Amino acid sequence: MSHDELAQIQARYARRAAVVDRYSLLRPEVWQMWAERHQALRRGLAQRPGGPQGWRVLEVGCGGGGNLQDLLRLGCQPEHLTGLELLPERLAAAQACLPAGVRLLGGDASTAPIASASQDLVLQFTVFSSILDTGPQQRLAAAMWQWLKPGGAVVWYDFVVNNPRNPDVRGVPLARVRALFPEGVLRAERLTLAPPLARAVCRVHPALYTVFNALPLLRTHRLVWIEKRQSAA
Template sequence: MSELDAIAQRYARREADDRYSLLRPEVWQMWQERQRELLKLLAKRPGMPAEWRATEVGCGAGGNLLDLLRLGLLPAHLTGVELLPKRLAAARAALPEGVRLLAGDASTADVAPASQDLVLQSTVFSSILDDELQQRVADAIWRWLKPGGAVVWYDFTVNNPRNPDVRGVPLKRVRELFPQGRLTARRVTLAPPLARALPGAYPLLNLLPLLRTHRLVLIEKP
């Protein structure tokens, strides 16, 4: 089985429950926290959102692309790349027709070099267990960016011993994947098992940086 086939199977297993539903209190608190921190980073970017071009690797059902539309990016300036046909179909149903959606392996996606102001990835690299494929996807992302563009990275940093389908991506590995990038990193997201167990305590527990398991990183291309 190829690594791409294995990734598809891992994601299929995750769709068996509702643990990622925004109606769950821990999920909307994670989402709101991440959105606040992301907006702080994007507010410092040059230009207006209507001028930006952005691609998301692993766009899923299109939720993050919808957020970019609300921010002011234009449909014709957005591209989503998705490996799983079912998720790609959901994205097509949710997004305006002008948004470009590409199926398959992101490392070979048809995105023009030096054409993007932003490239997003959210918990994609932690699902790629093959180092070589990780690097190929990172190289493609870097190739797509304009000088002065940036990768918006959100992923977890520690291994989950109860979930062999994923592995943490520490900041050291992010630097290895994007050796020329200038990184601005923030720890976010209360450890999900703790958040699910004590959603009412999320704001209090999340005050402790050591309990945050993810990093939101802006990786700028010189």
């Protein structure tokens, strides 16, 4: 990506990070979102061949390392995990909380020195919705696909719809995911009660998250498993 594109993405994340409390796991809507997503992720991982001790997993936009910590708890080995992070402060947070064996790299993920066909899983959680230009999206998707082993999968979790009150993100419809990974075999499910609604109902009572989330139309994110066929190049 160009320097200007990277600077714009950094600015979007900086504005989001300024509202620190909004993303705290101590908030009832946040931990319920996390629990729902983590349960769906575990279901998908349970269907993967082999086992977590042997999987090589890379996360694009690893932030402070929370998802990589979850993978360690599921049995992945530190030396088999890689995190890529654009923002230096987030990279430093990940370095502070993750074991030394986890490989952490800063800078532009699309140019990261990752060997082709070296990863069993490549994760991206709410990264592409912050990349508003199609060119950088395509370059990053191509890199992710190149890193993936045949038989592996991209694990995608991101916004489906736009938030009219947040111009820093743009929803990524399933058709766009297919266009970014045209050789992939996709399996998708809708998750996550719309965050503004989740915050509102949980102020009344945390149990209302489950009640409203039972309506699929109120879910704003999609978890997609994008399989790379064994015969794929």
